[in-house]
Every structure is written in structure tokens, then in C-alpha cells.
Amino acid sequence: MVTHQNRFQPPVHGGQHIRRRNLLQQLQRLGPLRLTTIIAPAGYGKTSFAAQWYDSLRNQGANLVWLPLEVDDCDQSHLLVALLEALQDLQPGEGRGLDANSMPVATLLSVLVTRLRRIETPVTLFLDDYHFAQTDATESLLAKLLAAKDLTHVKFVLISRSAPRFPISALRLNGELKQIGVADLSFSETEAQEFFVGRAEKLTREQIGELNKRTEGWAVALQMVRVLVAESSNSASILESFDGSNAEMARYLSEQVFSSLPSDIQHFLVETASLPAISRTLAAAICGSPDAATLFNRLADHALPIAVLDAQGMWIRCHPVFNSFLKEEAIRVGIETQDILRKAARWFQTRDDCEAAVRHALLADDTALAAEIIETSGGWRRVYATTRGGTLLFQTLIAKAADINLSGYPLTTLGLCVISAKAGQLDAANHYLAIAERACTGQTLSRDLRVVRVLMSLYTDRWASTADLSALEDDLAYGSDVQLIHRALALNMLAYNFLIRTDLDRAIHYGQLAMRAFRDGGADFGAMHLYTHIGQAAFFSGDSASAEDAYRSLIAEAQSNIGEGSDLDAVGQVLLSEVLSMRGDHDAASSALSWALPHLERHDTWFDLLAAGFMAQQRVLRLNGNVLAAHAAIDSARATARRRGFERLTRLIDGERVTLLVATGDIEDAVRYAETSGFTTQAAYADAANNLSLNLRGCVPALLWARIYAARGDIARARDVFDRLRTQQALKPHVPRRIELDLLDIRLLQAEGRPDKAAACLSNLLLSQPIANYRAILQIEGADFTNALRRLATLMEIPAVISQRLAQVLDGPAMPTLANVTAANAAAASGINESGGLTERERGVMHLLSAGLSNKEIGRQLDLSDNTVKFHLRNIFAKLNVTTRTAAVTAGRNSGMLP
Template sequence: MFIAILLPIGLIQPSFLNPTTLPTFGSESATLFSSSLRFAKPVEDVIHRSQSAFLLEQTVEMVTYQTRFQPPATGYFHISRRSLLQHLQRSGSRRLTTILAPAGYGKTSFAAQWHNLVKEHGEDSVWVPLDPADCDQGRFLLSLLDSLQIVVPEEGRGLDVSSMPVAALYSVLVTRLCRIEPLTLFLDDYHFAQTDAIEAIIAKLLAAAELSHVRFVLISRSAPRFPTSVLRLSGELRQIGVADLSFSDSEAQEFFDSAAKGLTHEQIARLNRRTEGWAVALQMVRVLVAENIDRTTILDSFDGNNAEMGRYLSEQVFSSLPEDMRRFLTETAALPAIGRALVAAISGRDDAVALFSRLGECALPIAVLDGQGTWVRYHPVFNSFLKEEAERVGIDAHAILRKAARWFEVRHDCDAAVRHALLAGDAGLAAEIIENAGGWRRVYTTTRGGALLFETLIAKAAEITLSRFPLTTLGLSVVSAKAGELDAANHYLVIAERACNSDELKRDFRVVRVLLSLYTDRWVTAGDLSALEADLVNENDMELIHRALALNMLSYNFLIRTDLERALHYGQLAMRAFRDGGADFGAMHLYTHIGQAAFFSGDSNGAADAYRCLITEAQENIGKGSDLDAVGQVLLSEVLSMRVEPDPGSAALSWALPHLERHDTWFDLLAAGFMAQQRVFRLNGDLLAADAAIDSARAAARRRGFDRLTKLIDGERATLLIAAGDVEEAARYADMSGFPMRGGDAEAANNLSVHLRGCVPALLWARIHAARGDVVRARSLLDRLVVQQASKPHIPRRIELGLLDIRLLLCEGRLDIAATRLSDLMLSLPVAEYRASIHIEGVEFSDSLRRLVVGMNVPAVVAQRLSRALECGGSSTRTVGSDGVPKSDGLTDRERSVMRLLSAGLSNKEIGRRLKLSDNTVKFHLRNIFSKLNVTTRTAAVMAGRDTGPLA
């Protein structure tokens, strides 16, 4: 009665069904079988007629292509989706169309109609059915290449692609696609092949400019994970979902047609609304009506919600089944999916495998999850009924789920094992499974990371005796820290410490504790680092991900101590270890340490390359806008802003820095982003924006509990006050913010090797004294700061110190020494790659360097290098207004408002009242205006404004 009732609407029947009993619109295997039968006689005739092996090969190829790369026939389920197809025609073509819906919504049937329509219009269209084997990159590319043989059969002649590497296959594919214009590729059952590697290929094809004529249609149960925002913004993305695929009333009427058996149009319309156009429910009703079941009973039974409709239909199916099959269905109802090997292992029935194989004979509402029919799942509505029936007859669903969890655990499928344990309501079992799978190491496994496992477990932590599972508890600590939940991270760390009572567990605890110091901004002792290095000596019994994280932590801790060679060395070893362990998610983090080590070593190009690799991998493997994408954008902005390149990272900083302040981050990332942001504002002369950014950054630092970041920000505020001409206010603020003048003599506070960014007391007070004109005290502080360093500062810091030294020499009138130091600086350090260090010192200082070069007759190469460093790198250093457009006079919108009121003769207080500003803020604006217009009085400013633009 219910034979193959789901076949017409696109639900795949298990491959174990006998293909000779299926119509041509059934499974892929049935279609291939039937098509092969149709071509069997012609092939035989060719063999006897010509005895030509070549002709036989060509005929077999034709059979293969004609059967595989064609959409399935629709049989009696031929409902024309005219309205939807017309909408597609009106809206025009798109580079990417996704047809997304659960099984049972007619995705494939609709896509087949679209495919045929495209061909009717004379355009090339290729149908590519996918199965789980296509999740291999090579197999996937070969499938695409094979499908193109239908369109351009001559392209494949004489070229053996089967043994080519992936990169070569991709190149061949692109070459062939370029020759077919236009072309639409329909990828059916895309979810079967949907892995990170395949997603990357599709994303790359969509991004290829030379393939703009190729349109992709993905028919899938799950949405693509590659970034689609660019396509969306450019209008090249179309999404077709459940709402689009649901039947309209007219389509439902057409669907019932002669099978309506007396149902009126109104009744069918009402039924369609109650089922929300759900094709599988309508198909079930249609079968029941065709079997002459009283239509009044049918309609009355659908007076409730969808679950009630599903219950009625499921009862009709269930009651007609043999007893052994009914028992099998109820025993497996609790499982999200069932497979032949799984039911054989967990069922107490000897005939479990045989019953599984008979599922296809019962025409049940099930979906096949793989191409071979070895894994299936029950339709959700049917499954709900089965669960209720299992509970009614007293089947222990939790016991079955626990058995399944253990089965998946043995097969090293940790995710599935934990999912089944949690479905069984056994959080302790889930924790045990994670413990046995490596505990905290699972955070870094795979390309996207395994943090979701622990996030799910945290919600169940109260149900778990965590002391029994120290490795899992360490994982909870790591994930909590990455989420910024530092109190929770410390809580779990304390629990784990008590439970780590063996030498091996103590090593795990040690490396995670060092990791948490990164997130909590605690300083790791030299003893801790020595212990980590000692652990690595016994690498034979150290798990690979453990080793990788230990190397990672050594790289980071030597980086923040300015031991840059060791940081690079350990960083490269850590990345290799993560990759070897299949933990690409962990490996991506190493770009941060490697890039920073390169940046501070003077290799800004190497740093930029590392950050771009991080951004690319994060966007391809995790998604655009992810935590690691933001990390890469922030660090790249630091490099670009230091180079004074066009748009030096400000656009990326506008979203990436706030993202990091709320998500996975640590001190160095926020410090890099803050310093880059300050640099951009100061280069543009927008000191007010820089001051406002300080307030925001300080709030984030305090919210995170990063005291070191708070102090760095306070130092930059004092520096900003100096730049604004508020020297005395800078001195006062420095004294009250942890930068007292007496701190200039403290060795620990002025150790530049542990202060990668920002200022130290001696450096800040040297600038304050220089701004006051007290060159002697400034010189004393600077010389003492340089002498007391136990190791050479990193390259950007050496450039900064060298420029300050030259500034003081110019003030001291020692021009010959200043010229010599300038030559040394330009010849020994890559100043042009860190040119913001000069620009941020101000125009007056840059002019004095130019005069020094001319007046002291320095070598031509030094003059050339200085000239290059003083270039803006293509970026405008003029002030921008609130609309983001540079103003010709260099004034911000607010400063122009002040100028207009100033020209009207208003006092500072009156200007403040009009613009709702404090007296100090008005003074701040006036100082900026005087500086930009190169004047010293209010009258001169008004006159200059009338001449140069603001008041013209």
C-alpha cells in the first residue's frame, strides 16, 4: 500500500532496494540500472558489428555520462513549479543559487525542472549527483570534469586526469569551464560532499574572475559554510528555501488531480494550509485517498497541528508492519540516525541487520544519509511517533543511546559519541568520552576546532563529578578562557589541579596553566618555561597536540620577552606539530606569534604575509568574521598603520577590534589593535577621535581584567596630551596613572624587552622634559634608559629611540652628531617600513630632518632613504571629517564649526555653550586649529581661514 511513497518527492530510497522493482524516478542506483538496461542491447550490437575496442569504450562512456549526469525522472510526481521557475527567470541569473530544505520538500524535483528549462533555452547545463565519496577533493574534481564531457566530449580526449594531483585537476577544471559559456552546474545532494576541503574549492571557483559566466546551483540539506557575503552584496546570491518549495494551493490541487476522489478545491486548499505545503504529508494523504479511505476521516484527523497529522499518518504506516519490524523501529527510534553496523552492535536481536535491510521494502518515510544506504534516519514526524510508541511499550531509550555512545567512542567519533551520551541524559558519560579522547586537546582538533563539545558540556557541568575527569575539566577551563569567562576558567583550573595526581597529568595541567596565563595576562615564570622545555625532552611519550601546545606557549612567552629568534623557532615547530596532528585550528593560532616575531625583528613583509595567511585560512575554514579572522585583521592593521599605507587598516579595525574585545583574545592582540588605532588617528591629525578611542579601549581592558593593557592605554593618553600641546596636563596625568617621574630610574619598569608596545616611565618623561624645553633632563633619562637594557630592544623600538635621540641632539645644537646618528639609523634599520615612527613625531620634526640632510651634506643614500621614509606611502595624513572625506584645509567638521563661531567674535565660553563643549575642549580645538593653520593668535586663525578655505 505504501510502496515507495517518498520517491517522487526527492527522498532517496536505500540502495539495498531491488533496482528491477523500482520505476526510473527512484534512487540513483535504480536510475543507473534502468538506463544500463536500455543501452545494453545497442552496446552488444556495436561489439558484434565492428569488434572495435575503441568504439566500445566510447559507447560505454556515453552510457555512463547519459545515466549518471542526468537529473532523475519525476514519474507520477510531475508537478510543474511554474511560478517559482518564472520568478527565477524574472530575477535573472546569479553566480550562486542554494536550494536548501530538509528531505521531503521536493528539492531535486524542482531543480530537475530548472535544469531542463535552462537546456530548452539553448544554454549548457550540467547535472552532477554527489555522494559521500565525493567529499574527497580529487574525487570531487573528477566528478565535475566527467560531467563536462556531456557538454564538450572532445575536451577529454587523450588526457588522463585520473592520476593527477588536486592542484592539477583544479587547473584542468578551470581551463575547461572557461571554454563553456554560459554554463549552469547543478550539484545535487551537495551535503554529502560538504567538507571544509570541498567548500574551499567551491569558494575558490566562485571567486575566480575568469569564471564569471559559470553559475552554481547547490541542492543540499545544509547551507554552505564558505563566506557568501561578497556574493550577497553584489547581488550574485539567490537562496531558495522551505518557504519557496512549499506547495501553493494551485500546486496542491494539481498534485492531487484525479486522485482527489471527491475532495473539493476548498478542502485541498485547507489541507495544504494545515500541512504548510509540506509535500511528504500531501503525498501521504494522496495515497490514503487513492486507497478509498473515507476522506471525511482523513480531513478530520488533520484538524490539529503538524505533529498530530504526522501521528495519524505514522500510525497508518506502523500498524500494517510485521511485529518484528515494529519492534525494531521502536528500539531504534531514540537514535538520530541508524546504520547497519550500529544496529548490529547495540541491538540484542540476532535479526537486527536483516531487519535494517528490509526497511526499504516497507516504503517507510526515511532518508538515506549515504550513497550505499548503510546509514538512514527516520523522518522527524515519523520519528516523533516512534519515540512515543517506544515509551508506551517500556523501551529504555537512554540505555540504547548509551550503548550507541560507547559504539561511536570505540570508532573514535568523539562528536557523535558525546552527542548520543547527552541525548541519553548522561553528562558524566559525555565527560568520560571526552576524557578518553584527550580532554582539552579536543579544543584544537580538526580545522574548525572542537570548542563546541565543551561549550555543550559546560551547561551540564553541575551534573558531572569533574574531579573524575581532569583532562575534560582542563578543556572546560580553556574554552571558558577563550570566551572571556576568566572566573569560570580559573574555577575549572583549580578543580583540575586537585585531580592531576600523576606525572603525566601534571604535565597536562602545566601546559594548560601556561595557556591560561595568556588569557588572564599573568606573567609566566622562567621556571614554568624551563619545565615546559623539560617536558618536551621526553617527546616520545607526549601526545602530538600536547607537544604542539607546549611549543606554542614557548613561542608566545619568548615573544613577549623579545627573544624573537626562539619565538620564531618554537612557533614554526608548533605549527608543524599541530598540522601533523590534524589540528589546523590550533596551527592557525601560530601565525599570530610568528607574525609578531617577524614584525618586531624588522621583517614587516614577513609579518604581513603571516597575517594574510591567517585571514585566508580563517575565512575559508571557519568563516568570515570569525574570531581568528578578526585576530588576523587587527594584527595586519598594526603592520599597515606602521607603514602609513593607503587606508592603514582602519576599515578592518572598525569591526575587528570591537569583536576581539568581546571574544577570544589576549593582551597582545588588544594592545596591537589599540596602538594601530591610535596611530591611524594621529596620522590623520584627529586627536579627538584618538582620545575617544582611549576611553573605549580602557573600558574593555578593565572589563577583561587586563591591568597591563590599562597601564599601556594610560601611557598613550599621556603621550597624546603631549602631542596636543598639553604638556603640564600630560605630566599630571602620568604621575597619577602609574608613570611617576621617579619611575624613570626603576629598572624593572623600564625593561623594554618585556614592553613590546607603548611607553615606559623613562621614555614618557623624556618626552615630557623635551616638550618643556628641559633637554638636559630629557637626555639624562634617555641615555640611562638605553644603557640599562640587558638586551637590544626590538627594531620598531630602536627606531623610536633613535628618532628621540636625534630630536634631542637637534635641540642641543649638536648637528654633526645628529647627522651621524641619522645616517646610522637610516643605513642600519628598515625605517621606511616603520615610517609612522617619523610621521607621528610631527611635521616640524620631519622638516628639521630634511634641513639636517641638506645642511650637513649627509651621503646621498641616506638622503634617499630619508626621503622614502618621509613619503606618506600613498596615504593621506590630512585630517578627515566625520563623513570620512579628507578636508582640503585639514580641519575636522567640529574644528570648522569652532572656526565659524570664532570668526563671529565669540569667546571660548560662548563657543562652548553654542556647541555644548567644555572650556577645555574648546581650547583643545583651538590649539589644533592654530597648529594646522600655522598661526598663534585667534585673529590670525580667522584671517588664514578666510584665505585657505574654512571661512572662504
């Protein structure tokens, strides 16, 4: 272990400084390299940390030299003499008789190199306060020592307020350079907590954590707070007001940082203090000095608490505490900071950086300028014209909207309308739309107003007028007169409106055009929305795989561009859950819905998204047999629909309540609820109320009453309502709806005693529709129904491929077992009446069977084929748990079914 004279030892700080364990562990793993730099402004604990590393290496028996440099050491001779003196304890006999002060620089350097070569083991030289000695001449000496191939055992540690200016790229490439800077030296929260232990009992852990964030871990700022809190009886007020304007902190910054700077640098820092960040070109544009760009470059020559914000070093900002001090100086010397900020806003505007321009205008408290900048940058188009969206830009402006004459900025006002709608603040959105409608008088502005008005119909759950949609298509014919983002949103709205009208091919066509237009306009935020329309159109077209791809792309892009848990992430998760729940992947669907659906209920959403999430949620709960949870989810969704003012969603939810009551056998409750919620028997025969093309999801009155009548055993009325529903449709229903209708048709055919036609319908369904990806539609019909389908496939001797496809669909997740549903209710839910669990047709067969008629005679009496009679007899045997005709008749008489 080496012992030096007092000058050549690191300073002793006692217990005042905490141990920087993480940094020390990093260096311990690396060991001393040819060059390690510890660079930071005053007050970051550079020397303290270097001393800790020195002590750690000394305890390991390393050869060490500590040399604190002074202003005189900027002379080459002084520096070389100091290095030779520092080495004497390592080489006790080398310095005797040497008059170093009289030697020329070249000789001194030669002597130093010779002595370093004679050291046989690695040696580490710590040069503290290197910035005092830093000149071109002294830097050249260090560069020569580091370049010498026979001195690789000599390691240098430079502790400085400014970085070395000699070349270091070769050292970096060879892995012989370690750079420690402000980010490394800034205290972590754990270190900040340790720093205050036993010295500031008045502060809580939360207060210390917040303070560390505000000071960005600057040790001297934390030390100042620690002293002030210890001396004060009101620690809370100190924390609230502490920044560079604090008297003690200002004194430190003035003495240690600011006062030693050249006057032109001082003026430059004060003049630009109001700016959040500066660059060379921005400084040249807004500063009064013609040498502003040169002054910017010179900042690196001084020990300043400045953070570099980009990899190229183009943008910098001052530490917040130092910046507060500079702002106070600007006020003191009378600099017009608002003028500086306005100039900066205009500068950013000329560079098409709308967000930065508006931010600087608002910092100048010039709301009119902010509105003007947004207006000339496209107004509402800024919502979509970036990767992340311009939401924050308009949200910031909304807080200042009362100070703006919005009628003078109609495009900006339309942007406020869109942002309010996306946030679910529909009253505010309508308010801004009304202002814009009064201000948009010209032909061009009328097109802007139209596309936003159609967009508003999406968020307010109103149908866009046919005239507006036709006008949107006409607007697209203007070509170059319509800006790209405007064109993209118009295509977007056409895609959406054709989707909700079940014109799915046109929805996909316009959706793809809209996505391409948004991408071409650099508006990835807008493009991501198109996945919702394209995916839904694919889903309802029967292309579940393409829908899933679209939603997963939306999720991936939203998480990458905006972040996990964002509105668009939640949108993608909810829509994906619809696909997953339909396919039978209930766990994955439930997991995504658990956070994504509540998120959408509170944030950016529209009817279709909430409807998709609600239907997926109901599907999962019903197939898991959780009736109480399904009713609770309906209650919650209904509250959301009322809060949003979504009447269509309320109607859809009420329809699902009726459906759930029918499924659990609560038929009379279902009837009462249907009548009181608008699903009356009269509505079941109303054409407009039963237009399936305008109801992508949920029930219409005719479907509900067909199920109610079937559950009551009134098959004739169920058939009448059902057939009328099918024949009145002007457009072919989408694929999931066709599957649902075919299954209900099969249920009625079975109840009517027409198994041959039921089997034919089942065969056609399984061959013509991708039912495996929509298996939940079948499974949710209930276990009795699906078991009946299995029997139908067996008894009617349908082709093997049909049976195999049916088994494939039914071999998904377990069939529903609805909690708290009685056997009688289950029977009613599957369309079986109370007479022994037999259908009306099966009871007719039983009466003829009890009279002793053969199968052929029964068929002639009931106008049924032999196979159909056999089908009914097997069903009867299964339900009565018998195996012979005689046993069936006996069981019927014992139960009172037969006289």
C-alpha cells in the first residue's frame, strides 16, 4: 500500500458523503482502463466519487497516484513537474538530484516517460480538477502519453468539469475508455434517501423522492436543501420554493458557476434562459448578438450544469435549478423573455414543428399566436398528422381556450371539437362544433366542417346523413384541392359508415385507401385507426384471421408509437377479444377485456368498440356459466351507455338482457323486460326495427320474440316471426348473423318435427360457413341444443365430413353450465315444454305409439318419413331413459303424459 504526502492524497470527507456502490461495482468489473473520464459541472460529487474509487483500489494493493491540479498547471512544464513529484513515492530513488524546474519541456517529458516505463506493475494516475490545467498544450502531453504503446500499463483518470479535447476514438474502439458523466453521478432515489438519513428527519421518503426528481439528483442541490431544512422550522415551504431563485442556492451558483464566466457567455445564458432548450441555429435566430452561434459552441468550454438532449449534441438545456437562477437574472437585468419566446415560436413554425411552436407561444402567454400557428399548420388535421397524434397539443390549448377568439380560427376550433370528442367530453365537442359552423363560410372550410361533422356522428352515436356521405365522396373528386390528411379522414369516415351499414366490401376498400393516405401524409396515428374498420369488416365477412391480424397490428403499433395501455392499445385489445371469444379462447379474451374495456368506457371510444367489448364479455361470462356476473356486467355497461348518451348501446344491452333471461329459462321475466325496454311484440313486425344490416351486433325484436315463442312452445308463432325477419332483409346478413339465423332455423325445424330439413340446414351451414372460428355462436345456444345436433348428425346419417366438422366445432371449450339454472328452466331455454320434456311433435308420436301403430303407420298419420319417425323415437327413448317401445309407453303413462 502506497502512502503519499498530503498534497498527493484524495480529500477526506468523513461521513458527509454516501458511498456510490453501483458506480463502484461497475468500475470494479471493468478495472482501470487506459483512460477513465469523470466529467460533470460543479457540485456533482466528482472528486468524492473518485476518492471512493481510489480507496477501493488502494485496499486491493494497487499502485496509485493522486494529483490535484491547479491553475498554474496549465503550463506544460508545471504539469510535467507535478507528475514527476507525484511519482516519487512509487520510485523513491528516482527524483534525487534532479533539477526539473530548469529543464525544457521535451526533456521533462522524456524523463517522465522513462520513469513510467520503469514501473513494472500497472499504475493508475488520478488527475483531479483537470479542467484547471486544460489547454491545447497540456492536452497534447496527455495525448502523447496515452498513445505510447509501451505505456499501456499506465492508466489515467481525469476528474474534470470539461471533457478532454484530444482524440479518444482509438481508445473507445479498443475498449480502453470509460466515460462517467452527469447521468452516472446524479443520485438515484435510493442514494438520495441514504443521503438524508439522520440529517433531515423532517422530510418524508416521498418528499425526498420528489426533491430528487426536481433536482435531477444534483448532489450540491440536495446538500443545500439538507442544510436549509436543518436550519428551518418550515421544511415544506423550503421544498415548495427551492430552485435557483433560492437565496442560498443562487449564491452558490453565482459564486461557483456563473460569476467566473466571461460576460458574453453570461449574457447569452441569461438571454436564452426562458427557452426550454436551445440549439445553435435557434440561438442565432433569437439572440441579439451576431455571435450567438459561436457563443453556443463555447458553452462546452466551461463548467456548466448543462444536459445534452440528442445524440448529435445539437440541443441542450440547463439544469432546472441553474435555469431558475438564470431566469431570475433575466428579470433582474430587464430582458423581455416573452419576446424571446415569441421569436422562438415563429422560428419553430418556419420549420414545421407545430408542437414546439405552440409550446413556446403558450410559454409567452400568447394564446392567439398559439391558435394562429395551429390554424396555419392545418388545424384539426394536427390531431392525426403525427405518429403519436396531436392530442396533447390541443389539450394544452383547451386550457387557454377562454382567452382565444375561436371564431377567428375555425380549423383550430374543429381540432378542439375532435379532441373533446375523443376524450368523451361530448358537450364540449358540440360547443366547439357550433362555433366552427358559424365561422366556416367558404367552400374549402365547408369541406373541413363536413368531414369533422361526420366524424362527430361517430363519437355522438348519430347516423351521418346520406347527403353528408354523398358530399364526402364528392369532396374526394377535388383531388389536389383537398389536403392529404383531410382526404384520409374523409375516406376513413366512408369506411366506417359503410361498415355500420354492412356494406363490408366498400368498407374494406375505403379503409385501405384511407390507411394509405394517412401513411403517405406521415400520419401514423390516423392510419392506426383504420385497423378498427378494416378488421371489423373482415370479421363480419367471415375472415376471422384477417381481422385478428389487423387488431394485432393495431396493438403492436399503438404500443410501439404511443405506449402500452394507451387508448388505441385498449381499442385493439377489445376488438381482438371479440375474435378470441368467438373462437372459444375465453381466457385470453377475458384477460384483455379485464383492463381494456374499463379503459375505453372512460376514454377515447365510440359505439362499435363498446358494443364489441360488451358482447365479447357477455359471451365469455355466459359460456363460463356465470349468470350473476353477466347481469352485473349488463348493469355496468348500461350505466356507461347512459353516461355517454349512446342510445344504440343502451338498446343493444337491453336486448342482451332479454336474451340472457330466455337462455336461463326466465321466460316471463324476459317478456316483461322486452315489453318495457322497447322490444314489443309490435316491434317484432316493424321493418325498420328489424333491419339486420344496420345492426352489426346484438338482437333485433323479431329475433328476440322468435326465441321467446320457441321457449314457450309456440313454434308456429316463432316460425312466423322468424321467416318474416329473413324475407324482409334487403341485404344479405353478415357471416356471424347468418350462422345465428341458421342455428335458430335448425332449432325451429327440430321443434316442428322436421329433422330431415334440420339436417340439411345443418349440413349446408357446416359446409358453407367458417363456423369453427365462430363456434361460440353455436355453443351459446346451450348444451341441450348442441347435444340435439349431435343426435341429429347421428340419426339422420348425414355425410361423415359433416359429423366431423360438427365435432370439431363442439370440441372447443366446455359447454355452458349456467349457474343457478334449474332443470326445468334449462328445458324451457332449449325449447322443450313441461310435458315430460317432450316437444309437441314427440308427444304426438307417443300417443300414436301407445295406440300400437307401427313406424310406417305413425309416419302416414303425421306425414313424416320413416327416418323422421325413427329420429323422434330415439329422442323420446333418450329423454325417458328407456330402450324399447313398450318401456316408453309405460314410462309415459306412469308420468301422466299418456292416459
